[in-house]
Amino acid sequence: xxxxxxxxxxxxxxxxxxxxxxxxxxxxxxxxxxxxxxxxxxxxxxxxxxxxxxxxxxxxxxxxxxxxxxxxxxxxxxxxxxxxxxxxxxxxxxxxxxxxxxxxxxxxxxxxxxxxxxxxxxxxxxxxxxxxxxxxxxxxxxxxxxxxxxxxxxxxxxxxxxxxxxxxxxxxxxxxxxxxxxxxxxxxxxxxxxxxxxxxxxxxxxxxxxxxxxxxxxxxxxxxxxxxxxxxxxx
Numbered sequence: 001x002x003x004x005x006x007x008x009x010x011x012x013x014x015x016x017x018x019x020x021x022x023x024x025x026x027x028x029x030x031x032x033x034x035x036x037x038x039x040x041x042x043x044x045x046x047x048x049x050x051x052x053x054x055x056x057x058x059x060x061x062x063x064x065x066x067x068x069x070x071x072x073x074x075x076x077x078x079x080x081x082x083x084x085x086x087x088x089x090x091x092x093x094x095x096x097x098x099x100x101x102x103x104x105x106x107x108x109x110x111x112x113x114x115x116x117x118x119x120x121x122x123x124x125x126x127x128x129x130x131x132x133x134x135x136x137x138x139x140x141x142x143x144x145x146x147x148x149x150x151x152x153x154x155x156x157x158x159x160x161x162x163x164x165x166x167x168x169x170x171x172x173x174x175x176x177x178x179x180x181x182x183x184x185x186x187x188x189x190x191x192x193x194x195x196x197x198x199x200x201x202x203x204x205x206x207x208x209x210x211x212x213x214x215x216x217x218x219x220x221x222x223x224x225x226x227x228x229x230x231x232x233x234x235x
Contacts, residue, residue: 021152023185121167155202171226
């Protein structure tokens, strides 16, 4: 199996993104295939709810957000998570190079075989720039160690892109998941007090189950998560 005992780095824009598109898949790969995982969360994920970025105003909420990250990590089984502090929904106020440097540093430290990150056509600007940073940090030079890059869909961002936009998420790689994997994902999502929502919001447990069923029956399975394989290099 292609993932067995491999090193997987997840590069996400916000706390909860490491769950929404691939939490069940990562739970499965950690439990069944012995992968080693490292999650990079680039943004603080909350201050855009104010008109201006006031870190002091959100101090207590950010502290709780960080506790939620750890709870979610334990429920999925991620081996390590590193959170950074780029401005929520304002990644375009930062130089792309600054984000690239973070991804490059983490990549050099962890030496992943595979990277999972956001779909580049998401509505959310932070997701778009995260994708661009990953692609820039993994340019296929002769000494590049990353063998494959996958993008995941993020409910409430991927499907909300304009219908006329040419960059829609078009999955070409599916991972069958179990009820236990899906439960771990939904339980971890519930740990995010500021992010989980009631149905019919896409980040509700019911909606996540419906999406898993939809992705499953697309490929003749009960439950699945879907990805887009951007690049793979077989050596």
